[in-house]
Amino acid sequence: MTLSDRIMVLKGDITLVDAEAIVNAANSSLLGGGGVDGAIHTAAGPGLLEECRNLNGCAVGEAKVTGGHNLKARYVIHTVGPVWRGGARDEHELLASCYRNSLKLAADMKIKSVAFPAISTGVYGFPADQASLIAVKELRRILRREKFPQMVYLLAFSEQQYNLYIKTLKEC
Ligand code: ADP
Numbered sequence: 618m619t620l621s622d623r624i625m626v627l628k629g630d631i632t633l634v635d636a637e638a639i640v641n642a643a644n645s646s647l648l649g650g651g652g653v654d655g656a657i658h659t660a661a662g663p664g665l666l667e668e669c670r671n672l673n674g675c676a677v678g679e680a681k682v683t684g685g686h687n688l689k690a691r692y693v694i695h696t697v698g699p700v701w702r703g704g705a706r707d708e709h710e711l712l713a714s715c716y717r718n719s720l721k722l723a724a725d726m727k728i729k730s731v732a733f734p735a736i737s738t739g740v741y742g743f744p745a746d747q748a749s750l751i752a753v754k755e756l757r758r759i760l761r762r763e764k765f766p767q768m769v770y771l772l773a774f775s776e777q778q779y780n781l782y783i784k785t786l787k788e789c
Contacts (some may be wrong), residue, residue, distance in 0.1 A: 698737030
């Protein structure tokens with residue numbers, strides 16, 4: 618399988634994706650929030666929040682794993698994206714670390730498939746085009762040297778995000 622075959626863009630709700638793990642764009646408390654975080658906690662049920670309480674939060678750019686509870690996915694990888702503050706506060710490197718650390722967890726656990734939302738591009742305000750470039754570059758860099766995960770899904774919640782991912786994959 619070539620590198621491009623291992624990254625696929627999908628449109629829709631990440632809680633419904635058939636992947637072994639889904640990534641949550643969480644906040645550093647790991648105690649739930651809005652956007653994709655809220656959707657994941659709602660779909661997973663209260664057991665997820667209970668498990669998250671034992672994790673003592675998560676630093677920006679890092680990742681921690683829990684079970685998927687009522688989700689179809691067996692695992693949830695929680696990562697905390699940077700809040701966009703203009704681009705000079707290490708936002709690019711921190712976003713790249715979210716993808717790197719999430720994938721590293723998946724690789725270590727030999728997880729076969731992982732679905733990512735567009736981390737930081739909602740309430741956290743990261744410009745979607747720059748975020749999409751970082752996601753694709755970082756995923757390719759890691760997948761080149763890791764056998765797992767075999768498949769990575771980039772979940773676009775809007776048509777615009779979908780087109781952006783397709784364009785980024787084609788151009789870089
Ligand atoms: P952040 O705080 O990291 O910016 P958000 O949840 O506000 O996180 O947004 C991150 C991305 O997730 C946005 O592109 C948003 O449109 C998308 N999103 C929101 N809900 C879902 C969902 N259920 N499935 C997939 N993506 C989602």
